[in-house]
Structures are given as structure tokens and as C-alpha cells.
């Protein structure tokens with residue numbers, strides 16, 4: 001009798017307090033595509049799948065090879081896909097511009113945006129924002145764009161990614177870079193030991209495999225970080241979006257006729273390339289002639305960003321003065337001149353045909369590109385004849401493994417004729433990049449002292465970075481959160497075409513817990529697509545799209561079956577009753593023991609009502 005009532009109460013309690021079974025929720029099936037081979041991403045996806053499962057969202061995971069992944073992304077063949085913003089200096093404007101051409105996940109994912117702010121309207125607003133001259137008005141334009149995305153819940157904002165560096169304590173002074181592949185090793189001071197250092201750098205694919213062609217005017221397999229060491233542009237992207245002088249020392253902008261603008265750059269004098277060539281305006285012009293030869297400015301080549309289309313002409317008005325004309329008041333122009341590729345300056349000696357190289361028949365584009373045609377103009381790619389920029393690090397040698405599959409070491413030497421030589425007496429002389437097959441090998445090499453430093457993402461597991469933070473003999477530094485990891489919703493494919501379903505998923509994912517578990521707490525949870533530090537992105541977007549499991553349940557697991565759910569008052573009553581029964585049972589056992597011992601407490605009651613049924617009332 002007593003046992004029966006207790007069991008009944010416990011069952012009622014469990015049902016009342018939630019422990020929602022999946023079948024209380026509306027069943028949604030979603031397709032989540034991920035790039036195969038990244039263990040951390042897989043682990044995060046696994047946790048997201050578990051969280052979504054709690055509110056009735058069933059995830060079908062498809063791990064795809066890179067080409068298949070890109071194809072699915074562009075075709076919109078997914079409900080959920082991981083993406084990352086590009087970080088400085090590309091956020092927000094270049095990343096947002098990329099949504100209008102078929103390469104990023106957002107290209108297909110935004111097609112389902114609802115009127116009045118459809119994708120076509122959004123694309124136009126983005127294009128317009130890039131031409132707004134006043135700072136305040138420009139901020140308002142971006143605020144409008146960010147609010148449109150926010151209102152339509154276009155992604156699960158996940159985390160802000162910080163990039164680590166772990167440096168042996170014999171080296172000091174390393175300061176984190178300002179963009180993903182900015183590894184400013186010239187800041188390192190050598191306190192003891194050799195001024196030749198070894199480094200395992202984070203590359204585009206994680207562990208370093210080589211530095212590619214190391215030509216300034218093209219893309220993969222070149223690595224951003226080494227291109228950034230070897231080659232410089234007119235300007236550089238500094239902290240908080242400041243544009244710093246580089247091969248130009250100063251500049252001015254003037255409005256000219258027809259809404260166009262003229263940029264006048266005073267170029268740095270006395271600068272040498274690694275091969276001894278001189279930098280001046282003729283070299284700047286040669287580089288511009290090659291990179292922005294008209295067929296190469298289309299979206300198949302360099303047209304992924306705005307500058308190639310906006311630059312109308314360039315000319316030298318003296319040996320050290322360069323004038324650029326822009327077709328309209330395109331505000332990100334200087335920012336885009338800071339990009340690591342494709343417009344960094346190559347020594348004139350390294351063009352096929354030298355300083356008088358023909359941009360059409362001897363273009364510096366890699367030979368593998370073949371040729372490019374626009375109208376009746378054809379560019380033939382001839383590649384470059386060597387590696388020479390003006391940057392702080394000069395390429396010395398690349399050693400390939402015996403199978404020729406990857407580099408084993410790549411060496412750079414401090415360029416002591418650099419215009420801002422940081423070398424000094426305690427700077428680094430040589431840096432040797434070293435190949436390691438696994439993250440575990442990297443960790444062991446750091447611990448043995450064979451390796452001086454790692455810089456970058458994907459070189460060590462997050463928990464190992466955390467471990468080095470607490471290990472004597474190493475200094476660990478992290479960049480500011482530079483890029484946001486997000487899970488993009490395809491707004492054009494059921495069931496993520498429904499705004500409510502997207503909100504359910506946003507509220508169901510416990511980002512902080514996942515970051516702690518899979519990323520050793522190194523990232524920060526975020527609640528917006530772009531970092532609040534990106535230009536014009538410090539907008540307060542409300543309501544916050546955050547973890548809120550009750551909201552997710554309320555949206556997808558409606559309490560329509562009252563027999564399964566009890567109101568709060570009933571739950572309280574049950575709790576009180578259960579406590580009373582447990583207390584009584586304990587008391588009865590005690591009394592029985594006393595009885596057996598011959599010391600009954602309430603002799604008459606126990607004798608006449610041994611199962612305690614009336615005892616509840618009597619007590």
C-alpha cells in the first residue's frame with residue numbers, strides 16, 4: 001500500500017517537472033553539412049546535434065570532402081552549415097559583398113529571406129552602404145543591414161575565435177596579430193640561445209604543409225602568413241581598423257568630377273626589394289597593370305572584392321607620387337589596399353620580361369590559370385621568375401619531403417635593409433618553419449625544446465593550448481576574438497525556411513557549455529553574426545539570440561497534453577505530499593524498531609493501524 005503510493009507519486013513528479021520526452025515536441029528533420037576531417041568541428045557538431053535533439057530537431061549529419069561541401073553550400077543543399085566570418089580587414093563589407101556571388105554559404109542561405117527585405121533588397125542595401133560617405137549615415141546603413149539579418153534569425157551565432165601563440169620563454173615580446181594570418185614575429189626578442197628560431201605555423205589547412213608558390217598576385221596554395229612576411233602593399237591594416245602607412249607614407253582623397261574620387265599617395269623613398277631592386281612609382285604602376293589587367297578584374301578572378309571594379313585608372317605624377325582614380329566614393333578603398341593578396345608589390349626583376357613586362361602577354365598570374373578574356377582583351381598568365389618583396393622576411397629555401405608532397409622546412413631570413421627594421425641586436429635572424437605530421441608531434445617538439453613556437457589555429461588542440469598556459473617555460477598569447485563561428489541556416493529549404501524553426505534551434509544550443517567542452521573555453525560565446533569590434537558592427541541587436549532552452553521548448557514542445565504536464569501548484573503539492581510520506585515511512589520504521597526493542601512510542605496507534613494509513617491524519 002505504502003510502496004504503491006510512493007511509486008505513483010514519483011512517477012507523477014517526473015512527468016510534472018519536465019524531463020520532456022522527445023515525443024512531446026514537433027518532429028523536425030534537418031540536414032547539417034560539415035567539412036570532413038576536422039575533429040574539433042565534428043565534436044562541436046555532435047554536441048549541437050544532441051542539444052537540438054532535446055527539442056525534437058533531428059539532425060542528419062553529412063560529412064563531405066571539400067569539393068562536395070562547397071558544391072552543397074553553393075547549391076543550397078543543406079539546412080545547417082558551419083561558416084566563419086572573415087575577420088579583419090574583411091568584415092563586414094567584403095564578407096557581406098561575397099554573398100552576392102556563389103561562393104560562401106550565405107549566397108544560397110539567404111534566398112529565403114522574407115519580403116520586404118528579400119535577398120535582392122539586402123544585396124542592394126549592401127552595395128549602397130559601400131558608397132555612403134558620411135560616417136554616421138554609413139553606420140546607419142550597416143545597422144539596417146545587421147537588423148534585417150537579425151530579425152530573420154539567419155544563423156546560430158556560436159563563438160568568437162581567438163588565435164593562439166605558444167612561445168618558449170627563451171623568446172619574449174611576441175604580440176598577437178590583428179588578423180587571422182598576421183604573425184608578427186619581428187616583435188620577438190631573443191633572451192637566450194640561438195637567434196635562429198623554429199616555428200610551426202598555423203596554415204589554411206591547419207598544420208603547415210608548405211608556402212606554395214609564394215607569389216604575391218594569386219591565391220592558394222600560397223599561405224597568407226608567409227606572403228604577408230615577404231610582400232608589402234601601399235598601406236597596412238592596424239589595430240581597431242586603423243590604416244597604417246606601409247609602402248606609401250601618406251595620402252589624400254579628393255572628390256573630382258562625376259562623383260569620382262582621386263587618391264594621391266606619397267610613396268616611401270629609399271626602399272629596396274630583397275633582390276636589390278628599388279621601389280618607386282614605376283614599380284607600383286607595373287604591379288597594378290598586371291594585377292588589374294581588365295580580364296582579371298571579373299568575379300572569376302579578383303572580382304571577389306570591390307577594389308578591382310572600382311579602380312578606374314592609376315598614374316605616376318612623379319617618381320614617388322601615385323594617383324589612383326576610383327569610379328565612385330567607395331569607402332573601403334584604403335582598407336582593401338591593405339589586403340594580403342592579390343595586390344602586394346613584387347620586385348620588377350621578378351616579372352617575366354622584367355620592368356618592361358607586358359601585362360597582357362606576360363602577366364604575373366600563375367601559369368596554371370592559363371588565360372583570361374574580357375571582350376576583345378586576353379591576358380596570358382606567365383607566372384613570376386622568383387620571390388622578392390620589400391617585407392621584413394626574405395625567403396631563403398624550401399626543402400620538400402622525398403615524395404614531394406609537402407615541405408619539411410622553409411627558411412626565412414630577417415631582411416636587414418627593411419625600411420622599419422626591427423631586427424636590432426636581440427631580434428630573430430632566421431626563422432625555420434618545420435613540418436609536423438600531427439598535433440601530438442608539435443606538442444612533443446615544444447616540450448622537448450626542439451620547437452621554439454607555434455602561432456595559429458589548428459596546430460595544437462584547444463586543451464593543449466590551455467595546458468601550455470599553465471606550463472612553466474612557455475608564454476601563451478591569444479588574439480582578440482577575430483572571427484565569429486556561426487551555423488548558417490538555409491532560409492530557402494524546409495524546415496529552416498520557417499523563422500520559428502530557426503529561433504527554436506538558436507535557443508536550443510548551449511554554446512557556453514560546448515565551448516567549454518570542445519574548445520577548452522578558449523573561444524567566447526557570441527550573439528551576433530559579426531564581431532562587435534568589426535567596423536559599424538557594435539550595433540545592439542535585440543532580442544538577443546541566445547541559449548534559452550525553456551523558450552525553445554515553449555516554441556517546439558507545446559504543452560497541449562495536460563495529463564502529461566501539471567501546473568506549478570500541483571507540482572508543489574505533490575512535492576509536499578511526497579516529503580510527508582517519506583518522513584512518515586522513516587518514522588514508522590523507527591517506531592517499529594522501538595516496538596521490536598520493546599519501547600513503543602505510540603502504542604495504541606501502531607497496534608491498531610500498522611500500515612500507518614491513518615497515521616498521516618493523526619500526525
Ligand SMILES: *[C@@H]1O[C@H](CO)[C@@H](O)[C@H](O)[C@H]1NC(C)=O
Nearest residue numbers: 194195196197396411429430
Ligand atoms: C642560422 O641559420 C643560417 C641559415 O640556415 C645558418 O647559416 C647559420 O649558421 C645559423 N646560425 C646559427 C647560430 O646557428
